[in-house]
Amino acid sequence: MISRAISSFIKKQLKDNKAIILLGPRQVGKSTLLNQLSSEFAKPVMWWNGDDADVRTILTNTTATSLRALLGKSKTLVIDEAQRIDNIGLSIKLIIDQLKDVKVIATGSSAFELANHINEPLTGRKWEYHLFPFSFEEMVDEQGLLIERRLLNHRLVYGYYPEIVNNPGGEEIRLKQLSDSYLYKDVLIWEKIQKPDKMEKLIQALAFQVGNEVSYNELGQLSGLDNQTTEKYIDLLEKAFIVFRLGSLSRNLRNELKKSRKIYFYDNGIRNAVINQFSPAELRQDIGALWENFVISERVKLLAYKQINCNQYFWRTHAQQEIDYIEERNGLMNAYEFKWNPKANVKFPKTFLEAYDNVETKVITPDNVSEFLL
DSSP states (O other): OOOOTTHHHHHHTSSSSSEEEEEOOTTSSHHHHHHHHGGGSOSSEEEEETTSHHHHHHTSSOOHHHHHHHHTTOSEEEEETGGGSTTHHHHHHHHHHHOTTOEEEEEESOHHHHHHHHTTTTTTSEEEEEOOSOOHHHHHHHHOHHHHHHTHHHHHHHOOOHHHHTSOSOHHHHHHHHIIIIITHHHHHHTTOSOHHHHHHHHHHHHHTTTSBOOHHHHHHHHTOOHHHHHHHHHHHHHTTSEEEEEEOOSSOTTBOSSOEEEEESOHHHHHHHTTOOOOGGGOTTHHHHHHHHHHHHHHHHHHHTTOOOEEEEEEBTTSOEEEEEEEETTEEEEEEEOSSTTOOOOOOHHHHHHSSSEEEEEEOTTTHHHHHO
16 A cells, blocks of 8 residues: 555544545545544544435534534544535534544645635634655656656656556546546536536547647637636636646746736646556657646645645746746755756756846756655
8 A cells, every 4th residue: 555645644634533534535544544644543433424315414404512523433524525515614613623532634625615614613613734746756756757758758647646547557537537527517516517528528638738838818719708707617617626826926027927827737647647648658749747847746746745845937038038946945946947858958048047046956857856855
């Protein structure tokens, strides 16, 4: 069983009375992780699932008295798919405040629904963690750096979803089923999107533009949506952990792009599934985009799991000067270019280096990627 990077953090928070909220897309292993950690939970443990109608009824507009009767002597309550339950934040708050001997652990497959129902009621009463598909670091810990480096081409095409990693062979079918059946389910149901075909076209358009600056107007034209709806759908896709946005750095120069953004997928396999492109990495015309998406998404996982806070950007000017990725922390900047070809000749724009102080630069290739992702 592959160990998850956030396991140690969750273990540390099992002894206090705050709720633990574990967020992430469907099928990334949230329930599996809790099962792995269950030996650490205070006993007895009660497991409820928000997909069950009776559980939703129990936890909607409930009382401390009824909850105590239902939980009996349970010391830990695990609520899977908690985003399905109306007023779940108020119910968890009630347990924390009134049933102080019960530890609550809740999972949710979508940030937007769970956050709407939890954040305000649970201010100061929760620990929140995000779980992603397996990471480069987790797989290196599992099987060693040499093997994971050998699998790099495979990861660029098929990604890190547990279903894919744990079942070698048939990756294309599994990824298509995963992307069609699970990932969009919450977005389509909760937002009552009547034309899922336009959502699908939007996701495909995003997949083709990985690594490029995106225009909501252009994306809307490609998918048949107006600008406002396009932005709303992208926001939903981001909150459902399918994509994430990277904003542009703009402070010192008049010709810097000021309100631009790039959009990346959390998983290369999902990106390739939505456009049905599974040819080997070494034959891909989009290998540069695949490499950039892989490295940035893995870096996002690493920073989240190590609880490192920093500002993240890309940089571009109207004169087409650009830098793929920038991190800013404690007044220092690190600027990175991502190149699949280790022999590529890379020069960081003099304009950028003169405009920003305290900048370190580095080119990330397959030869040194482990330094960036471990």
